[in-house]
Amino acid sequence: MTRLLTPAATADVLAGVLRAGLDPETAPPRTAVPVPAGELLLMPAADHAYAGVKIAGVAPGNPALGLPRITGSYLLLDGTDLRPLALLDGAALTELRTPAVSALAVRHLTPDDRPLRLVLFGTGPQAYGHLEAVRAVREVAEAVVVGRNPVAARALAGYARTLDVPARAGTPADVAGADLVVCCTTAREPLFDGTQVAPGATVVAVGSHEPTARETDTALVTRAEVYVEARAAALREAGDLLVPLSEGAIGEEHITGTLADLVHGRTPSERPRFFKSVGMAWEDLAVASALYRAVRGA
Numbered sequence: 001m002t003r004l005l006t007p008a009a010t011a012d013v014l015a016g017v018l019r020a021g022l023d024p025e026t027a028p029p030r031t032a033v034p035v036p037a038g039e040l041l042l043m044p045a046a047d048h049a050y051a052g053v054k055i056a057g058v059a060p061g062n063p064a065l066g067l068p069r070i071t072g073s074y075l076l077l078d079g080t081d082l083r084p085l086a087l088l089d090g091a092a093l094t095e096l097r098t099p100a101v102s103a104l105a106v107r108h109l110t111p112d113d114r115p116l117r118l119v120l121f122g123t124g125p126q127a128y129g130h131l132e133a134v135r136a137v138r139e140v141a142e143a144v145v146v147g148r149n150p151v152a153a154r155a156l157a158g159y160a161r162t163l164d165v166p167a168r169a170g171t172p173a174d175v176a177g178a179d180l181v182v183c184c185t186t187a188r189e190p191l192f193d194g195t196q197v198a199p200g201a202t203v204v205a206v207g208s209h210e211p212t213a214r215e216t217d218t219a220l221v222t223r224a225e226v227y228v229e230a231r232a233a234a235l236r237e238a239g240d241l242l243v244p245l246s247e248g249a250i251g252e253e254h255i256t257g258t259l260a261d262l263v264h265g266r267t268p269s270e271r272p273r274f275f276k277s278v279g280m281a282w283e284d285l286a287v288a289s290a291l292y293r294a295v296r297g298a
Helices: 007-019 090-109 127-136 150-162 170-176 219-224 231-237 239-247 258-265 281-296
Strands: 030-036 036-044 049-056 070-079 086-090 116-121 140-146 166-169 180-183 202-205 224-230 257-258 273-276
Touching: 007 030, 007 090, 007 127, 007 258, 030 049, 036 180, 036 281, 049 090, 049 281, 070 090, 070 258, 070 281, 086 090, 086 281, 090 127, 090 202, 090 258, 090 273, 116 127, 116 170, 127 140, 127 150, 140 150, 140 170, 150 166, 219 239, 224 231, 224 258, 231 257, 239 273, 257 258
Parallel strands: 116 140, 116 180, 140 166, 180 202, 202 273, 224 257, 224 273
Antiparallel strands: 030 036, 036 049, 049 070, 070 086
16 A cells, blocks of 8 residues: 555645644544454444445454454545455555645644654564554654564664664663654553653554553643543543543643644654544545545546
């Protein structure tokens, strides 16, 4: 899919949809259905030109079997008569869409006048995708990979070096020197000490959409300016925010703004910036329809 849309071009697609007036607050919610192997996710969306639905499977036991954790398909339909137009690989679509959402946030939350020191938590497909997406929108001075599996962390650092990015495996303590921290893991508990994040640094977390799972701690959230894709979705699904809310550490008004606010020109302060993504169906539709138009040469 990246042969049709680069990470930077995909971020442009998402920005264009938001500038055209899409309101993510009105997007249909994700439906999650528990099944013996994990859960099935149903994510529908529509605009005037297209409609679509992603059916994704999340199977936590798959990696131990040498299989992908996320599976699924995306059905793209004509928006006027709902005729099927295309069937896409749902996992590949997610691997393109999610890093592009993060890249769009990174464009607006990080400085563009100097190379960034990146700390990347995770070693799976999303970690590789995020490395490429960050590199597509910002120059990276160094990438530090933090993973549970040291061999996998060194492998991702080695891949970064093939992209001419100086890289090494590291530890959670490396966040203290980071300009950008990206979390794309299956962790259910905080990955690092949020008090160590520097003023003006940015943290992006994409790994979970469950109310009780989080990659960041309450200390970071209370210190940071918080940005989300949509307030309604974040307050349904973002454990990174819902756990601090349940503790009484923050209120709902602590959310500073949305991705649309950033695209329309909102400027962050010098506090730490935190972008929490849960993944939304409008993003899948925007990217799937752009891929369809690219294939057709439209």
